[in-house]
Amino acid sequence: MKVTQSEIVISAVQPRQYPADALPEIALAGRSNVGKSSLINRMIHRKNLARTSSKPGKTQTINFYRINNVLMFADMPGYGFAKVSKAIRAEWGRMAETYFTKRETLKGIIQVIDLRHPPSKDDIAIYQWFKEHGLEVLIAATKADKVKRGQWPKHLKQVKEGLGIVPTDRMVLFSSQTGQGKDELWSEIGRLTQPQMNQLQEDDTQGTDTDTLI
DSSP states (O other): OOOOOEEEEEEESSGGGSOOSOOOEEEEEEBTTSSHHHHHHHHTTOSSSSOOOSSTTOOOSEEEEEETTTEEEEEOOOBOOTTSOHHHHHHHHHHHHHHHHHOTTEEEEEEEEETTSOOOHHHHHHHHHHHHTTOOEEEEEEOGGGSOGGGHHHHHHHHHHHHTOOTTSEEEEOOTTTOTTHHHHHHHHHHHHTTHHHHHHHHHHTTSOOOOOO
């Protein structure tokens, strides 16, 4: 998808603060400092819309980004950072569970995994929780530029087997630095959000030439 407009809508902690646009939403989940913000910025062709933090665990809100007025990204707080207190972890857990189980506009989740390493216990636990709740998950195996091309199959297998990915879930090799996998990821997002997003695109851009999802 060609992104021509993107903006942060709100940083929310409670359902009453969530956007009321009724746009299809894709949530992004991953360990603190795994590169979710960098992935978002690469996907929407912006350098700093999604702010990266030098202090893992700092983001404690769900950040909503509106894209082309047809789609919403919901960037979840990072999980698994040891120096965050148990009380804050519990608060984050309640906030995330409320969003994932109650948000009617949620169409799927991109779980961001570091390709260089086997999935952590937190990665595995979160993925299993998603599947137990019947949620669509797309794995973005990021930091591909940090792994030699010849080692990609080995590391992808490591992620797939480590998480125990079910056959219906897809995995995309991704790099925020090079753009590797960006088009494929947009295609998979389209699969999760159609026909809602296509209809919104038609309604919003009728009579103009626009790029559509692959």
